[in-house]
Amino acid sequence: MEPIIVRPRRGRPPKDPRAHADTRATLIRAGMEMLTEQSFAATGLDAVLKRVNIPKGSFYHYFESKEAFGRELMSAYDAYFCAKLDRWLQDDTRPALERLSAFVEDASKGMARHHYTRGCLVGNLGVEVDILPDDFRETLERILQGWQARIVACLREAQREGVLAKRIDLASLASFFWIGWEGAVLRARLVRSAAPLDTFFKGFIAGLPRA
Numbered sequence: 368m369e370p371i372i373v374r375p376r377r378g379r380p381p382k383d384p385r386a387h388a389d390t391r392a393t394l395i396r397a398g399m400e401m402l403t404e405q406s407f408a409a410t411g412l413d414a415v416l417k418r419v420n421i422p423k424g425s426f427y428h429y430f431e432s433k434e435a436f437g438r439e440l441m442s443a444y445d446a447y448f449c450a451k452l453d454r455w456l457q458d459d460t461r462p463a464l465e466r467l468s469a470f471v472e473d474a475s476k477g478m479a480r481h482h483y484t485r486g487c488l489v490g491n492l493g494v495e496v497d498i499l500p501d502d503f504r505e506t507l508e509r510i511l512q513g514w515q516a517r518i519v520a521c522l523r524e525a526q527r528e529g530v531l532a533k534r535i536d537l538a539s540l541a542s543f544f545w546i547g548w549e550g551a552v553l554r555a556r557l558v559r560s561a562a563p564l565d566t567f568f569k570g571f572i573a574g575l576p577r578a
Contacts (some may be wrong), residue, residue, distance in 0.1 A: 391429045393419050398440045399447070403485040406495050407437055434500050437492075441503070444488040445510045452514065456521045463524035464572065471568045475561045478552070483559040490549040515541040525575075532576040544571060 397419045401410050412433055416423050430436040455470035478485065489510055496504050518541035525531045547567045554563035 390421060390425070394421065394426070394429060394436075395439055395443045398436060399444050399488060400485070402437075402440055402444075402488045402491060405491070407492055407499060408495060412436075437499075437503065438506065440488065441492070441506050441510065445513065448489075449513065449517070452517045456517055462530070463521050463528055464530060464575075466524075467518070467521055468568070468572075471564065475555075475564045478555055478564075479561060483556050486552045486556050487549060490552055493549070494553075511545055515545055518544050522575075526578075529578050532578050535576045540575070547571060 394415065397415050398410070401415060401418070412426060413423065416426060426436075430439065451473070452470060455473060456466050458466050458469070461469065489507055492499065492503060493507055496507065515538070519537045522531060522537045522540060526533060526535075526537075547570075548564075551563045551567035555561060
């Protein structure tokens with residue numbers, strides 16, 4: 368991997384610390400939105416800055432390079448998505464498999480709300496990982512492992528409820544879920560329909576070893 372070149376800082380950051388934080392958060396939010404819509408290679412800084420009307424000279428007060436910006440976006444997206452998963456998968460007012468179904472339904476509605484122009488930032492980066500910095504690959508895998516752990520915990524709850532068989536490999540099932548889900552999200556964007564998401568999830572549920 369070529370060394371990252373630290374660009375000189377240009378312009379002046381806001382004097383108000385709150386404005387500084389708001390500007391940084393605005394850039395991260397815009398970057399996340401764009402990386403759910405397109406590849407990292409296709410996402411130019413000019414387009415991000417134009418989207419939120421922030422001068423280009425101010426960018427380097429917050430991020431030393433586009434690659435550093437990408438790392439922040441992965442971290443922010445992971446935090447956002449983990450919160451979403453926890454909201455649904457830790458909802459103890461529902462049976463475990465209904466929690467998983469609720470997550471899928473919410474994600475499906477989110478894609479429909481944006482007319483299937485947005486997918487998964489992690490999935491999008493994974494498609495182009497061979498042309499990204501080497502450490503992006505490790506970060507993406509670590510993020511997916513964290514998501515899988517949440518599915519494992521949910522499936523373990525289903526076991527405690529007596530719904531799933533006891534002697535099954537929950538880690539493999541959770542890995543299978545995310546492999547299939549990311550593919551279904553890509554297909555949903557392709558056909559601009561929730562049908563691939565529904566097809567995948569019905570197949571996943573039908574294939575679970577029952578108690």
